[in-house]
Structures are given as structure tokens and as C-alpha cells.
Amino acid sequence: MSLLQPSFQQFTSGFTPAVSISLPPPPSFYVSVSRRSFAYCCSSQSETAVVNGRFDGRINERDEIRLGLPSKGRMAADTLDLLKDCQLSVKQVNPRQYVAQIPQLPNIEVWFQRPKDIVRKLLSGDLDLGIMGLDTVSEYGQGDDDLIIVHDALEYGDCHLSLAIPKYGIFENINSLKELAQMPQWTADRPLRVATGFTYLGPKFMNENGLKHVVFSTADGALEAAPAMGIADAILDLVSSGTTLRENNLKEIEGGVVLESQAVLVASRKALIQRKGALDTTHEILERFEAHLRAVGQFTVTANMRGRSAEEVAERVLSQPSLSGLQGPTVSPVFCKRDGKVAADYYAIVICVPKKALYKSVQQLRAIGGSGVLISPLTYIFDEETPRWRELLSKLGL
Numbered sequence: 512m513s514l515l516q517p518s519f520q521q522f523t524s525g526f527t528p529a530v531s532i533s534l535p536p537p538p539s540f541y542v543s544v545s546r547r548s549f550a551y552c553c554s555s556q557s558e559t560a561v562v563n564g565r566f567d568g569r570i571n572e573r574d575e576i577r578l579g580l581p582s583k584g585r586m587a588a589d590t591l592d593l594l595k596d597c598q599l600s601v602k603q604v605n606p607r608q609y610v611a612q613i614p615q616l617p618n619i620e621v622w623f624q625r626p627k628d629i630v631r632k633l634l635s636g637d638l639d640l641g642i643m644g645l646d647t648v649s650e651y652g653q654g655d656d657d658l659i660i661v662h663d664a665l666e667y668g669d670c671h672l673s674l675a676i677p678k679y680g681i682f683e684n685i686n687s688l689k690e691l692a693q694m695p696q697w698t699a700d701r702p703l704r705v706a707t708g709f710t711y712l713g714p715k716f717m718n719e720n721g722l723k724h725v726v727f728s729t730a731d732g733a734l735e736a737a738p739a740m741g742i743a744d745a746i747l748d749l750v751s752s753g754t755t756l757r758e759n760n761l762k763e764i765e766g767g768v769v770l771e772s773q774a775v776l777v778a779s780r781k782a783l784i785q786r787k788g789a790l791d792t793t794h795e796i797l798e799r800f801e802a803h804l805r806a807v808g809q810f811t812v813t814a815n816m817r818g819r820s821a822e823e824v825a826e827r828v829l830s831q832p833s834l835s836g837l838q839g840p841t842v843s844p845v846f847c848k849r850d851g852k853v854a855a856d857y858y859a860i861v862i863c864v865p866k867k868a869l870y871k872s873v874q875q876l877r878a879i880g881g882s883g884v885l886i887s888p889l890t891y892i893f894d895e896e897t898p899r900w901r902e903l904l905s906k907l908g909l
């Protein structure tokens with residue numbers, strides 16, 4: 512069997528999917544050779560091929576639907592928390608056991624994997640669904656059209672992938688990508704040196720932004736040290752609080768953001784179309800996510816209000832910008848007995864209010880005669896149909 516021989520050199524922004532790695536070569540590594548092909552495993556002792564095969568055609572034969580969840584790192588705990596909040600508790604006997612079940616979804620088998628491996632295994636057909644950061648799916652999925660983003664905003668793991676340069680020296684007055692590109696220092700002989708772990712997105716971004724003389728090197732972490740060590744001029748890495756950049760005297764620049772990222776739910780198109788039950792289960796997971804995520808930003812507000820009729824009370828409520836609720840207020844009569852007769856002088860109103868607008872809403876309610884305002888948390892908001900489900904069906908051509 513002939514094996515691809517990887518080269519140990521820096522890779523340039525004249526991007527080809529074959530990734531070369533800066534020296535020295537590790538004893539064993541993976542290199543992705545093509546968007547639709549295989550990852551080869553090479554080792555100094557033995558050479559074994561086809562580790563993560565991407566096979567076109569029919570899906571792997573099995574009955575269960577496989578969901579890949581992050582096994583460790585930043586995304587792991589938050590992913591389990593999200594599922595739990597959606598009443599999908601993952602039953603894992605101990606943290607080192609990589610397979611688990613979700614009793615509420617009996618046809619699902621959970622596999623804990625590193626986020627980048629979840630993407631690889633979705634492509635190879637060994638997983639059907641997965642949760643990871645958008646940065647990871649963009650980097651390791653490389654735009655493969657088998658990967659479908661089912662939910663693009665799970666509201667955790669927020670960060671952005673960004674280019675950063677030193678605050679000092681020749682970069683002191685450089686504040687935009689355009690200014691960086693126009694610096695006379697970068698030539699074919701002395702290109703801009705960028706350190707990044709994003710060996711697909713980095714060169715792609717530089718190409719798309721017309722930066723010609725760029726060379727990339729890679730490392731597994733602590734990239735922010737590279738400029739001060741003299742290894743690189745710039746870095747391209749994830750930023751969330753900005754502390755690591757600040758502590759290493761680096762700054763972001765205008766036009767330098769490659770990608771805004773948060774946790775996403777991804778599916779294999781092939782699995783959704785061909786695997787029995789995969790689409791229905793995805794629908795259920797999506798509905799639970801959407802219902803929970805819509806609700807977390809809202810409170811239920813109940814108040815009593817004096818009025819002549821339900822319509823008159825509703826009109827007063829709707830005259831206030833923060834009180835319109837999801838579809839308008841629910842107004843119900845509060846009955847009492849007066850002179851031996853049952854009458855309704857008061858009405859109870861129920862509305863949903865964004866958490867951020869809570870105090871403003873209470874003020875507006877008081878202004879229109881509301882009293883006894885009760886605030887309760889909202890757990891789920893199930894709509895008739897979620898927009899993301901319609902979007903998914905359309906992406907699948909269904």
C-alpha cells in the first residue's frame with residue numbers, strides 16, 4: 512500500500528488541504544489529506560493506513576443512533592447541563608466510561624469523544640449527531656456538505672477565532688487587517704509568520720482577505736507566547752475574555768475576526784436521510800433545545816388589575832411596550848361575591864417578559880394599575896413548530 516509521505520515544513524497561505532507541520536516531526540501523527548478522503552496514521556515504527564475512513568454511499572449498518580458528546584474540556588460539563596435542563600439526563604456510570612444512555616431517548620447511544628474527533632466521526636459515519644463548538648466543526652469539517660448544523664446557538668462555549676498582533680514595536684500603530692496587509696515588511700522572502708492551531712481556517716481566511724505573503728506554524732497551545740519568543744509575528748487563536756491576549760501584550764485588530772463561535776448541534780446529512788429514526792429523534796432533541804433555550808431568557812409575570820372588562824385591561828397592557836408577551840397577554844377574570852352576586856372587578860394578567868426587561872416591565876405594570884406582581888421562572892416554551900426544524904427539512908430537500 513502506498514502511503515502519503517507528509518512533509519515537515521511550515522505551510523503557507525497558498526492553501527492546499529494537505530497540512531504540513533512545522534518541525535520537529537512527532538513520532539506519530541495524523542494528517543488530513545483531502546476533504547472527502549481518509550486520515551492516515553503514520554508512525555516511526557510501523558505504517559498503518561486508513562484510520563478515519565470517509566466512505567461514500569450507504570451508511571454503516573446499525574440500529575442505534577449515535578450522539579457524540581465532548582468527553583472533556585470546556586464543552587463537556589456545559590453540554591451535560593444543557594441536556595439535563597432539557598430533561599435528557601445522560602446516564603454515565605463513571606467519567607472514564609465513554610458510552611452512555613439517555614433513558615428518555617431509548618434509540619440513542621451516547622459516545623463521549625474529543626470535540627474534533629466527533630467531527631471526524633460524523634464524517635466517517637461512526638456518529639450521526641454531535642455537539643461541539645462552531646470553531647471545531649468549521650476547522651475539522653472543512654465545509655463538507657454532509658455536515659448539517661441543526662442548532663447554531665446552544666448558548667454556551669462563546670468565543671471567537673481572531674488574529675492578534677503585538678501591541679509594541681512595528682505593530683504599535685497597526686490596528687486593522689488592511690493596515691497589517693499593507694505593511695512593507697512582508698515579502699516572499701520574509702512573509703508574515705502566523706502561529707495557529709487552525710490550520711484549515713487560518714490559511715483560508717488569509718487567502719480570502721488577500722494577504723499574500725503569509726506563512727503558518729502550528730502548536731498545541733499557549734500560542735500567545737509565540738510573538739514574544741520570536742517564533743511568529745501574529746497568532747490566530749480563540750479568544751473569550753481576552754485575558755490571555757492582554758497578559759501577553761497582544762491586541763486584536765479590526766477585520767481580524769475569522770469566526771464567532773458557540774456550541775452547536777451537528778448532524779450527518781446521510782444519517783438523517785438514511786438511518787431509521789434519526790430524523791424523528793433529531794426533531795425531538797431540537798424541540799427540547801429550542802423550548803428550553805427560548806424559556807431561559809424569560810420570566811412569567813402574573814399581576815392583578817382592576818378593570819371594566821378583559822378587553823379594556825388587555826388594551827391597557829398592550830399600550831406598554833415591554834408587556835406584549837409572546838403573543839399578547841392572557842387576561843382572566845378574578846371573581847368575587849358582591850351583594851350576593853358573583854362579579855369580576857379584577858383581572859389576572861399573565862405575560863412572558865424578557866429577563867433583561869424585568870424591572871421596566873414591573874414599572875410599566877404598576878403605571879397601568881397592576882398590583883400583586885408575581886414573577887416565576889419559565890422552563891419551556893414550545894412553539895407550534897420551530898423555525899430551525901423547517902430550515903433543517905429544507906436543507907435536506909424534504
Ligand SMILES: Nc1ncnc2c1ncn2[C@@H]1O[C@H](COP(=O)(O)OP(=O)(O)OP(=O)(O)O)[C@@H](O)[C@H]1O
Pocket residue numbers: 581583584585586587625626627643644645646647668669670731749750751752772773774
Ligand atoms: N477561551 C476559550 N479558549 C478555547 N476554547 C474556548 C474558549 N471559550 C470557549 N471555547 C470553546 O471550547 C472549545 C475547546 O474545548 P476544549 O477545552 O475541550 O478543547 P479541545 O477541543 O479538547 O482541544 P484541545 O485539547 O486541543 O485544547 C473550543 O473549540 C471552543 O468552541
Ligand SMILES: O=P(O)(O)OC[C@H]1O[C@H](OP(=O)(O)OP(=O)(O)O)[C@H](O)[C@@H]1O
Pocket residue numbers: 731732733734735748749750751752753754755756
Ligand atoms: O480570552 P481568554 O479567556 O483568555 O481565553 C483564550 C485562551 O484560552 C485558550 O487556551 P487554553 O486555556 O485552552 O490553553 P492552551 O492554549 O494552553 O491550550 C485559547 O487557546 C486562548 O489561549
Ligand SMILES: [Mg+2]
Pocket residue numbers: 732733734735748755
Ligand atoms: Mg491558548
